[in-house]
Amino acid sequence: MEVYFYDWLNLFFRWFHVIAGVAWIGASFYFVWLDNSLEEPPQWKKDKGIGGDLWAIHGGGFYEVAKYKLGPEAMPTNLHWFKWEAYTTWLTGMVMLWVVYYVGAESFLIDSSRMALSQGEAIAAGLGFIAVGVGIYELMVRSPLRHNGKLFGIILFAILVFASWAANQIFSARGAYIHVGAIIGTIMAGNVFLGIMPSQRALVEAVQRGESPDPKYGAFAKLRSTHNNYFTLPLIFIMISNHYPMTYSHEYGWLVLAAIGFISAFARHFFNLRHRGEFKPVILLIAALMLISLAVVMAPQKIEAKAGEAILSDAQALQIVEQRCTSCHAQQPSNPGFASAPAGIVLQNAAQLMAVKDKTIPALQSGYMPLGNLTAMTDDERQALLVWLAK
Numbered sequence: 486m487e488v489y490f491y492d493w494l495n496l497f498f499r500w501f502h503v504i505a506g507v508a509w510i511g512a513s514f515y516f517v518w519l520d521n522s523l524e525e526p527p528q529w530k531k532d533k534g535i536g537g538d539l540w541a542i543h544g545g546g547f548y549e550v551a552k553y554k555l556g557p558e559a560m561p562t563n564l565h566w567f568k569w570e571a572y573t574t575w576l577t578g579m580v581m582l583w584v585v586y587y588v589g590a591e592s593f594l595i596d597s598s599r600m601a602l603s604q605g606e607a608i609a610a611g612l613g614f615i616a617v618g619v620g621i622y623e624l625m626v627r628s629p630l631r632h633n634g635k636l637f638g639i640i641l642f643a644i645l646v647f648a649s650w651a652a653n654q655i656f657s658a659r660g661a662y663i664h665v666g667a668i669i670g671t672i673m674a675g676n677v678f679l680g681i682m683p684s685q686r687a688l689v690e691a692v693q694r695g696e697s698p699d700p701k702y703g704a705f706a707k708l709r710s711t712h713n714n715y716f717t718l719p720l721i722f723i724m725i726s727n728h729y730p731m732t733y734s735h736e737y738g739w740l741v742l743a744a745i746g747f748i749s750a751f752a753r754h755f756f757n758l759r760h761r762g763e764f765k766p767v768i769l770l771i772a773a774l775m776l777i778s779l780a781v782v783m784a785p786q787k788i789e790a791k792a793g794e795a796i797l798s799d800a801q802a803l804q805i806v807e808q809r810c811t812s813c814h815a816q817q818p819s820n821p822g823f824a825s826a827p828a829g830i831v832l833q834n835a836a837q838l839m840a841v842k843d844k845t846i847p848a849l850q851s852g853y854m855p856l857g858n859l860t861a862m863t864d865d866e867r868q869a870l871l872v873w874l875a876k
């Protein structure tokens with residue numbers, strides 16, 4: 486019953502997280518597009534200090550947007566800030582991390598074949614991992630390295646690849662992906678909280694004092710917001726990746742994440758150039774080819790079903806599972822519809838079964854599993870298995 490309500494918590498916060506994330510990324514994409522699409526204003530606007538001009542039509546109305554070079558002469562009474570989208574996305578993301586991976590550490594965070602952690606140790610490792618990752622980024626972005634955009638990007642990418650590898654030594658495959666995502670998401674929210682907001686506050690204060698704002702504030706905020714821009718596509722991949730165990734449960738899952746992260750950030754580059762008027766579709770083409778090649782390289786070798794072959798001989802329960810579940814829930818499923826174990830759940834021995842019992846019981850009770858009852862499980866078997874699991 487407890488698990489049932491956790492599922493509702495999970496649903497609520499996932500829903501909330503996605504909505505907040507859409508608002509954040511949507512606003513962020515819009516402003517990047519806006520900034521890159523600005524045109525030179527007419528003289529009378531230039532005289533007011535406006536550096537960029539843009540016209541748009543949306544929802545049946547005309548919009549005239551103007552970006553000031555530095556700031557307006559006087560503060561407007563109502564100035565819109567965009568920060569709660571970011572904070573809410575981060576906060577709901579942390580709740581999700583807790584509800585899914587920390588409460589459910591046994592099933593989703595710990596893989597004892599990698600590191601036999603207790604729940605407390607796994608949580609501490611997870612939080613420590615995020616803190617170290619974000620700490621390194623904050624040191625880097627405050628160092629002179631930030632003036633060299635390309636080198637910064639290369640070093641940051643190398644560090645994240647290392648983080649992906651390290652996470653895969655410590656956590657379960659799914660848990661590893663989500664922790665790399667948590668580092669990136671926290672860096673992004675940190676960019677808003679620690680960089681962009683303070684810079685903007687300084688800008689606003691300067692305008693209020695009637696001074697011309699120091700351009701360094703605007704530039705610093707812009708740098709962090711550019712980093713966030715390149716993070717968005719890889720991060721969204723990580724958010725949806727847990728539906729695709731073929732990625733995280735791959736033997737070289739850490740490398741798969743690095744490859745997809747690189748490809749998606751590269752694809753983002755196309756849009757950034759395009760908004761600036763540089764149309765280079767070859768970037769998207771290369772990204773698509775890289776993704777297809779990756780899919781081909783990662784394709785698992787087909788194996789034949791070992792019909793009726795019992796993995797363990799002990800209980801009748803295991804025999805049922807063998808008959809009704811492991812065609813899908815195996816390292817290499819024999820069901821041609823699946824390339825790897827669905828939801829990352831492998832049910833090939835009693836220990837594996839017990840480790841995910843909190844998920845298996847409701848899945849069986851609700852009739853959700855076996856999926857579509859493709860394996861024709863009988864009611865008697867379901868009942869017997871439930872009793873065995875709950876004993």
Ligand code: HEC
Nearest residue numbers: 809810812813814827828830844845848854855856859860
């Ligand atoms: C035909 C393939 C198939 C068979 C057979 C099958 N499963 Fe699944 N199972 C899946 C898929 C696909 C998912 C992932 C569903 C999703 O992501 O929503 C899944 C997910 C699960 C989950 C995770 C559910 C959750 O809430 O996260 C459990 C537990 C599970 N299966 C247990 C079983 C058990 C026990 C059996 C045998 C009685 C079984 N499955 C048989 C395909 C199958």
